[in-house]
Amino acid sequence: VHNVVNDAVDLLEFRDRVIKASLNYGHLVVSTSLQCYVFSTKNWNTPLIFDLKEGTVSLILQAEKHFLLVDGGGLYLYSYEGRLISSPKFPGMRTDILNAQTVSLSNDTLAVKDKADEKVIYIFEALSGKPLGDGKPLTHKTEIVEIALDQKGLMSERKIAFIDKNRDLYITSVKRFGKEQKIVKIGTMVQTLAWNDTSNILCGIQDTRFTVWYYPNTVYVDKDLLPKTLYEKDASEFSKNPQIVHFVGNQITIRRADGSLIHLNISPYPAILHEYVSSSKWEDAVRLCRFVKDQAMWACLAAMAVASKDMATAEIAYASIGEIDKVQYINSIKDLPSKESRMAHILLFSGNTQEAETLLLQTGLVYQAIQVNINLYNWDRALELAVKHKTHVDTVLAYRQKFLEDFGKKETNKRFLQYAEGLEVDWNKIKAKIEMEIAKERERAAGSPAARA
Structure with missing residues (x-):
């Protein structure tokens, strides 16, 4: 063992033949034919x-808190103190064919690709060895080639990235509560991928470009922003079929097809930005972006701020990358009377229409839920809500009529024709009703315990 910092050299000798070894997260794990040795990099003697x-x-x-051993008998998760934590199992498990591309480990989660059905990934809680969430595996529409779990953050925010046989790169959340989870494509023609060890930054080789996704979560927050959060570099020097071996700190190690290793450095600033945001140091994050003067950093900060519902920082970041329409929308969110409305419009901003509507209905803001659907031209849903809650049917019909008049069209929808019979549209009445709804929401917000505090 050669310590490159102080040039110290230690010779480690073992009683039996060494079969596998792994050095990561400050520990060297060595397996011989009979025993497993765990060395701390601080002390090689014991x-x-x-x-x-x-x-x-x-x-x-290896993960930061524990490591996984795979042998002919199964999967075994050990702490660095040598204690067996769990031994996950799944139907038809064959451990002899598992490798670093088909198994991935983080501090709280273990993911294993199924061999019998290659469209399936089994996800386990690391500490208990039980299947995660509702127990159902993650299923994709085509065969999966490579999987990787991100390493930082909470279990509820844990993401898995995977490449399918079409060489498309997808990302999704591992935590699922019975609902269909959004699996989103973030890259094409991807040959290899790796997550950073200390922050949730993803890198991969995409066609002829080496690509770093500084904040892959952007795809759930503001899809249009994703291309602005990337770093790209020509990958022709890596020759054919390169493999990313490590992504530690801001250094990436790539193995070429001939076995030689190439080391790449990327900017250290995105990792610092991740650190500031995870500690909610928004002012420091803005200061860092102003210092670095990089569009990708501002784009990442904008997405991170929206994800954390910090709209003041999001406004600064969007303004810095010239997204004026989004700045105006954020300003309109700030002027909304109640916290529930603001939360719903932040969800709408991220494209989560269904969640926004559900939130408004749960908190009794029926008119606001109807208005959201009108603004999005979801006419059938707007009418359905109005009829169900016996309110604002005339509002929906009036907006629909105005919409059709603006485009010189006639009403053809049978439901709208049915409800429009014998109902006179009076805009003064409708405007008064809307104003009353907004006043009611303001009063309610003013009377809430949070507002009083």
Whole structure:
């Protein structure tokens, strides 16, 4: 073992033949035919040693808090103190064919690609070894080639990235509560990928470009912003079929097809930005972006701020990248009378129409839910809500009539014709009703415990 910082050299000798070794997160894990040795990089003299049931360890994967051993008998998760944490199992499990591309580990989650059905990924809680959430595996429409879990943040925000056989790169959340989870495509012609060890930055080789997704979560917050959050570089120097081996700090190690290693450095600033945002240091984050003067950093900050519902920072960031329409929309959100309305419009801003409507209905803001659907031209849903809650049917019909008149069209929808029979549209009445709804919402917001406090 050669310490490149102080040039110290340690020679580690083992009683039996070394089968596998892995060095990461400040620990060296070595498996021999009979035992497993865990060395701390701070002290090479006293390793922690425990016996193995089988001496055929085929894979060692490390996370910050624990590591995974894969042998002929199964998957075993150990702490760095040598304690067995869990041993996840799934139907038809074959451990002999698992490798670093088909298994991924983070501090709280383990993901394994199924061999029997290659469209399926089994996701487990690391500490208990039980399937995550509702117990159903993650299923994709085509066969999956490579998987990778992000390493930082809370379990509820854990993301998995995977490449399918068409070489498309997708990202999705591992936490699912019975509803269909959005699996979103963020890249095409991707050959290899890796997450950073200390922040949720993803890198990959995409066609002839080496690409870094500084904040892949942007795709759930503001899809249009994703191209602005990327760093790209020509990848022709890596030759054919390169493989990303490590992405540690701001250094990426790539193995070429001939076995030689190439080291790349990327900007350290996005990782610092991730750190500031995870600690809610928004002023420091803005200061950093002003110092770096990079459009990608501002785009990342805009998406991070919207994801954390910090609209003041989002406004500064969007203004810095010239997205004036979004700045105006954020300003309109600030002027809304109640917290519920503001939350719903932030959800709308991120394209989550269904969640926004549900939030408004749950908090009794029926008119606002109807108005959201009118603004989005979801006429059938707007009418359905108005009829169901016996309110603002005339409002929906009036807006629909105005919409058709503006485009010189006649009403053809049977439901609208049915409700329009014998109903006179009076805009003065409708405007008075709308003003009353807004006043009612203001009063309610003023009377809430949060407002009083």
